[in-house]
Every structure is written in structure tokens, then in C-alpha cells.
């Protein structure tokens with residue numbers, strides 16, 4: 082039975098997906114909330130938010146993600162970072178998944194990845210859970226209703242949390258699998274309820290496709306000055322570094338919080354919604370994001386709430402420290418209607434340094450920016466990936482290695498050219514620890530980070546006095562309006578300067594050891610910017 086609205090020439094049957102129970106096509110938000118509630122998938126929260134939990138999987142499973150190794154992608158995939166799956170294992174996985182899907186009801190959303198019509202991708206997302214359909218409807222870009230009549234999916238994602246894969250038959254590692262096939266243009270996801278897996282699947286595709294067209298694909302948030310799309314900023318950063326938090330800035334227009342492309346003339350969002358971390362979320366520090374958690378149909382994932390009052394306790398991390406809320410961009414008052422800005426004036430690289438060594442803001446030369454982009458240093462914070470329970474230093478190249486199907490140099494060269502073309506100013510911002518390492522110091526106050534970013538973006542920081550950092554070689558401002566001067570020099574925030582120096586040297590050595598792998602591929606100026 083077909084329910085909802087779909088291109089009559091492009092139903093699941095036409096794709097060879099037959100024998101399902103009821104198939105709901107392109108239901109809209111109230112219908113999806115109703116369906117999810119009727120199916121017992123969650124609870125209606127305050128303001129009509131949808132509260133749910135995902136069970137065992139409360140973060141991504143990068144070790145269970147595979148790319149099907151076929152001739153067409155053999156030479157372009159970075160196989161050291163992407164686990165291969167044999168084509169026949171994928172065929173078997175799909176056949177067994179389809180057999181499991183027989184007679185079960187499914188939800189289909191026909192969506193677009195990419196706000197720029199020149200570079201977008203038509204994606205069909207087929208989910209077992211109604212709330213996953215709601216999630217991806219928030220997160221990707223919704224085509225006009227009338228456009229659905231002629232919608233032809235280029236890629237199809239099938240997500241079946243109740244299906245368990247078999248490593249012996251399906252070439253995977255466990256009973257959880259995320260398998261990307263660039264030949265058949267399919268992604269199969271099994272045995273995980275974590276919704277972020279779906280959106281990061283689309284991101285991985287675009288990270289493959291766009292660089293092939295000369296467009297830089299970035300794990301970053303983006304905003305622009307109010308009324309001036311030419312004053313655009315992008316904020317690179319691995320999970321938990323503050324992309325979502327810092328891009329939602331009431332004084333600027335939000336383009337997007339996580340995934341963007343940088344073409345010859347624009348920065349464009351891949352998505353139509355945001356996926357914010359909710360741990361310790363407060364109305365004071367993050368009013369816009371907080372407000373979305375009681376708006377109609379916002380998906381509030383893995384947060385503890387009082388069943389009687391429906392009050393959510395954002396300080397309770399007992400389900401996971403990776404609680405999230407997913408909402409459409411328009412729930413943020415000052416979001417861009419187009420999802421497109423001009424090419425960046427400022428490139429910010431966010432790092433969450435749990436060693437408490439890096440200054441809260443540093444100015445980077447283009448060569449230093451390339452060095453830090455390839456290094457991708459941060460501390461993984463608890464929760465977003467399985468098995469991470471406290472901050473753990475990591476070098477995740479391009480600030481997003483788990484989503485990069487191509488070699489780091491492919492992205493590095495595109496970014497280097499884009500920065501050279503636009504003359505964008507580059508900054509490294511530490512949103513991690515100050516006053517000592519994790520366990521001793523504290524997390525950088527959000528208001529200090531915001532004040533530093535305001536000064537960088539309005540141009541006033543360029544006029545500050547800078548000192549050259551002896552460990553990292555970049556320039557650090559000595560005083561900034563509205564920011565405690567002591568905070569700017571991390572050494573002075575430690576109780577022992579000697580202990581700081583020792584920790585800084587250790588970090589420099591870690592950078593140097595990690596960067597050795599890129600030395601054969603990079604230009605002399607980036608080599609000269611290398612530290613240690």
C-alpha cells in the first residue's frame with residue numbers, strides 16, 4: 082500500500098524494493114510525529130518536541146563503516162582510512178536486508194543534499210522508524226512539494242535498525258554495518274538506532290563527489306554578517322569542538338552547523354537542519370538552541386526527562402554524554418533562507434584541547450592553516466563515537482577523518498587554493514581547557530570564545546598587539562576587548578609555568594610525530610610551518 086506523495090514513476094517497486102508492508106512517502110512533520118507516537122517510538126514533549134532514545138547505539142560506529150571496493154573507486158578512495166567491503170558481500174547484505182524487510186512498514190523521504198542547485202544530490206532515505214524519517218526531513222533540504230512529482234533519487238539510503246548483519250556472510254565486523262556503494266549509489270545501515278549515522282552517510286558521499294568537481298567539502302559550520310553574505314565565516318572542527326554552538330550567534334546569520342561546500346563563488350550548506358549536542362545545554366549560554374528543544378517536532382535524542390512534568394534534564398548524561406536535538410534551520414531565528422553565503426572572509430579552525438596548552442585564539446598564516454587542517458588536532462569528547470568516555474587527544478585530518486573518502490591532500494589542496502583565491506584570514510580557536518589540563522583546569526568559558534570570535538570577525542582583532550608563541554610559531558593577541566587578559570596566555574593560567582612548558586613540549590612532539598605522514602605531499606611553505 083502506498084501512502085503520502087511520491088513521483089508515481091519512481092516508487093520503491095521501481096527500484097526493485099518490493100514486498101514491504103505499508104510504505105509512507107514523504108509524510109510531513111505532524112504526520113511523522115503522529116506515526117512515531119502511535120508506533121511507540123517515543124514521547125511527545127513540551128511544545129510538541131519528540132523525545133526518544135536510541136538504545137545501545139548513542140553515537141556513530143566508525144569501525145563498522147565500509148566502502149564497497151569496486152574498480153571505479155579503487156584509485157580514488159583513501160583505503161587506509163576507509164574499510165573495504167567486497168562487492169559480493171554487499172550484494173548478499175542487501176538481499177538479506179530486503180528479505181528481512183518483507184511485510185514491514187517503511188517511511189520514505191525524498192530529499193536534497195546541497196543548497197547550491199549546481200552541486201546538489203537527490204537522496205531517497207528509506208527508514209524503518211518513523212522518527213528517523215522525521216530526523217532526516219529536518220536535517221536534509223526539503224524539495225518543494227510540487228517538485229516531488231518529478232523527483233528521481235540518485236542515491237538511496239536504507240536504514241533498518243532491527244536487521245542484524247552477519248560478519249561471516251556480509252564482510253563486516255559486527256552485526257552493525259554502514260555500507261557505502263558508489264557504483265550502485267546505495268548506503269545500507271543496519272543494527273543502529275543512532276540517527277547521526279544517516280546524515281553523516283550523505284556527508285561522506287558529498288565529500289567524495291564534490292572534490293571530483295573541484296568543490297571543497299568541509300566538516301564545518303558557517304555564518305555571515307547580517308545583511309552581508311560577503312562577510313562569511315566557516316568554522317572547521319571535529320565533533321564537540323563548538324561548530325553548532327558558535328555558529329548560532331544572534332548577531333550573525335546562520336548558514337549551517339556541520340557540513341558545507343566551498344565553490345568558486347559561494348559557501349553552501351549541504352543540510353537543512355542542525356544537530357546540536359545537548360549536554361549541559363542552558364538557556365543562558367545557548368538561548369537559540371535551548372529554545373528549539375520545546376518546539377514542535379524537534380527530535381530530542383537520548384536525553385533524560387521527567388515523565389510527569391516532561392522537563393528535560395540536560396545535565397543528566399546517564400543515557401550518554403552525546404544527547405542531541407535535531408531541528409530545521411528555520412527554528413533558529415536568524416538562519417539564512419537560502420543556505421548560501423559568499424566565499425569566506427574568515428576561516429576558523431576549532432580545537433578542543435584537553436591538555437590546556439593551546440591559546441584561546443591564534444592567528445595563522447595560510448601555510449600554518451594548511452598545517453593545522455592536515456593535522457586536525459583536537460580531543461574527542463565523550464560519546465559521539467562508541468568507546469570514548471573521557472577527552473582523548475586525537476589527530477583527525479581535515480577535522481573529520483571518519484567522513485573523508487579521499488586522501489587528505491585532495492581536501493588540503495582545494496582548501497589551500499580557496500584560501501589563496503580569497504585571501505581569507507585564518508584563526509585557530511581552542512574551545513577546550515584552560516587553567517590546566519582536563520581534570521585540573523576548566524572548559525573555556527563560552528562567552529570568552531564568543532568575544533574572541535566577535536573581534537576576529539568584525540576585523541578589530543587584526544589591530545591588536547600579537548606575541549609569537551614559542552611552541553607553535555603562530556601569533557597570539559595580547560589583549561582583546563571583553564576578554565580576561567590572563568586567559569589569552571595559557572601558560573599564565575597554569576599554577577606551574579614549568580608544568581605548562583613540559584605539557585606544551587609533549588603536544589609539540591605529538592604534532593610532529595603525526596605530521597610526518599604528510600611531509601611527502603606538501604609544499605615547502607607548509608613544511609616550513611611545521612612545528613617540532
Ligand SMILES: Nc1ncnc2c1ncn2[C@@H]1O[C@H](COP(=O)(O)OP(=O)(O)OP(=O)(O)O)[C@@H](O)[C@H]1O
Nearest residue numbers: 320321322323324325326358512524525526527530
Ligand atoms: N568555549 C566553548 N566553545 C564552544 N562550545 C563549548 C565551549 N565550552 C563548552 N562548550 C560545549 O561544547 C559543546 C560543543 O558542541 P557542538 O554541538 O557545538 O559541537 P560540534 O562541533 O557542532 O560537534 P558535532 O560535529 O558533533 O555536531 C557544547 O555542548 C557546548 O555547550
Ligand SMILES: O=C([O-])CC(=O)C(=O)O
Nearest residue numbers: 141277281319320339465
Ligand atoms: O555525526 C555525528 O554523530 C554528529 C556529528 O556531527 C559529528 O560527530 O561530527
Ligand SMILES: [Mn+2]
Nearest residue numbers: 324325356357
Ligand atoms: Mn554540531
